[in-house]
Amino acid sequence: MSYRPRFTITPPLLARVEAVAALRERIQGAAVQVAWIPALQKDTRARNAHSSTAIEGNPLTLEQVRAVEDGKTLPVPTRIRREVVNYFAALRHIEKLVAKKRITHEDVLRLHGIIAGEVMDQGEAGRYRSMRVRVGTYVPPPPEEVSGLMFEFLEWWNKDSPVLSPVLSSAIVHYRFEAIHPFADGNGRTGRALALWELYRRGFDSHHIFSVDEFYWEDRPRYYAALQAVRQQGDDLTSWLEYCTEGLQQTLERVWQRIQQFSASRSRAQLVLRPRQEQLLQLLRTRGSLSPREIWDGLRISKQGAMDLIRPLLKARLIKRVGTLKNGRYVLR
Numbered sequence: 001m002s003y004r005p006r007f008t009i010t011p012p013l014l015a016r017v018e019a020v021a022a023l024r025e026r027i028q029g030a031a032v033q034v035a036w037i038p039a040l041q042k043d044t045r046a047r048n049a050h051s052s053t054a055i056e057g058n059p060l061t062l063e064q065v066r067a068v069e070d071g072k073t074l075p076v077p078t079r080i081r082r083e084v085v086n087y088f089a090a091l092r093h094i095e096k097l098v099a100k101k102r103i104t105h106e107d108v109l110r111l112h113g114i115i116a117g118e119v120m121d122q123g124e125a126g127r128y129r130s131m132r133v134r135v136g137t138y139v140p141p142p143p144e145e146v147s148g149l150m151f152e153f154l155e156w157w158n159k160d161s162p163v164l165s166p167v168l169s170s171a172i173v174h175y176r177f178e179a180i181h182p183f184a185d186g187n188g189r190t191g192r193a194l195a196l197w198e199l200y201r202r203g204f205d206s207h208h209i210f211s212v213d214e215f216y217w218e219d220r221p222r223y224y225a226a227l228q229a230v231r232q233q234g235d236d237l238t239s240w241l242e243y244c245t246e247g248l249q250q251t252l253e254r255v256w257q258r259i260q261q262f263s264a265s266r267s268r269a270q271l272v273l274r275p276r277q278e279q280l281l282q283l284l285r286t287r288g289s290l291s292p293r294e295i296w297d298g299l300r301i302s303k304q305g306a307m308d309l310i311r312p313l314l315k316a317r318l319i320k321r322v323g324t325l326k327n328g329r330y331v332l333r
Contacts, residue, residue: 003152004160005172007237016245017167023252024204030259037207040258044209045069049087051213052192055220058083062274083119087189090114094197095208102158103197105150108182111193116186123184131184136224138231140181149180157198166202170195171244175230175237192216209255214275215247254278261318276301277309281332284319289329 050065060081064074068084093114100107113126123129128146132139141149153176161169174195181187192213199205199212216223226243233239257278273281276299283298284290290298296306310330313319321328 003149003156003176005156005176005237006235007168007172007241010238010242013238013242013245016242016249017165020167020245020249020252021165023249023256027209027252027255027259028206030256037209040209041207042069043258044211045088045091047211048091048196048213049084051211051217052189053083053087055192055213055217055223056083056188060084079119082117086115086117086119087193090189090193091196094193094200097197098200100201103154103194103201105147105154108150108154108190108194111197112183112186112190115189115193116183120185125186128182129184133181133184135181136228138228140179146180146182150182153177153180161198162202166199166204167245167248168241169202170198170204171241172237173198174244175227175240178227179231179235209258210248210251211254212244212247212251214254215250218275257281274309276305277313280309280313281318284330284332289322289331291327291329295330 046062046066046069049069050060050062053060053065058080060068060074060076064076065084067074068081069088074081090111093111097107109126109128116125118125123131128143128150130143132142134140156176157169157173161172164172174191177191177194178187183190196205196210196212199210200208222243226240230237230240254275258273261273279299280290280295283295287294292303292306292310295310296303299306299309301309310319314321317333319330320333321330323329
């Protein structure tokens with residue numbers, strides 16, 4: 001019996017797919033002409049590594065993850081650092097294999113071996129599980145079924161998925177892999193890496209500057225709920241595809257903002273924006289100006305947290321303060 005994903009192309013899903021396609025076209029048109037793509041790629045790798053490992057509980061901040069990639073020493077346990085180092089290695093691995101036409105069992109096992117090497121709580125890195133596992137309330141298929149399910153999944157991926165938009169096929173790859181849960185540990189990171197690999201292979205993220213995992217990490221309860229909803233809906237993937245395309249749309253909107261930021265700051269010190277800073281800039285674009293209270297209320301952060309976001313933006317001359325000391329407001333420059 002072969003694998004056949006079930007879903008419906010709803011009007012909201014179609015609208016998001018079209019919006020994603022338009023954003024991608026705009027980004028591709030801008031990116032091919034700029035000299036700072038390597039810096040943007042490095043930034044994206046750090047964001048992907050941070051987000052995907054943070055979803056699984058790694059406590060390192062984005063800034064610490066950047067330090068790990070740069071080879072700096074951090075006073076953290078070896079395993080915590082190893083998880084991040086492994087994920088960077090996995091990202092570089094799939095970047096090198098971007099032209100690979102068929103994904104095999106060996107490819108999946110190799111990727112898992114890179115991601116989970118020396119950080120497994122149970123089982124063995126690079127080998128399908130031989131034990132039953134439980135993920136919250138979800139009980140994945142028994143170990144004796146894993147190999148067959150993976151064969152059916154890979155057959156669909158290699159033969160049938162190319163007729164779909166990569167926006168949809170990457171989301172299906174992500175969900176189906178997590179549903180099979182073929183490894184004893186490290187399935188989340190591996191599944192997200194495979195979904196990203198699909199975007200690379202299909203030429204959707206040809207510059208490797210999209211970090212969809214940030215969307216999942218920023219609201220983990222919703223991410224897990226979206227996965228669970230598919231099971232509750234009898235494996236109908238419609239709601240999951242709507243959720244993933246929403247995430248990809250938001251990701252591309254952020255990439256466009258980063259492109260504008262890199263372009264505007266080529267002549268001065270570059271500032272790598274944190275997700276909250278991007279949200280703040282978007283609020284300012286939408287509303288025109290914001291008071292300090294409107295900023296911390298709008299972003300749901302503390303007064304001190306707001307100032308920590310604002311100071312680098314002021315220093316980089318992306319925003320400025322206008323008005324009196326008592327009634328001042330922040331605006332875009």
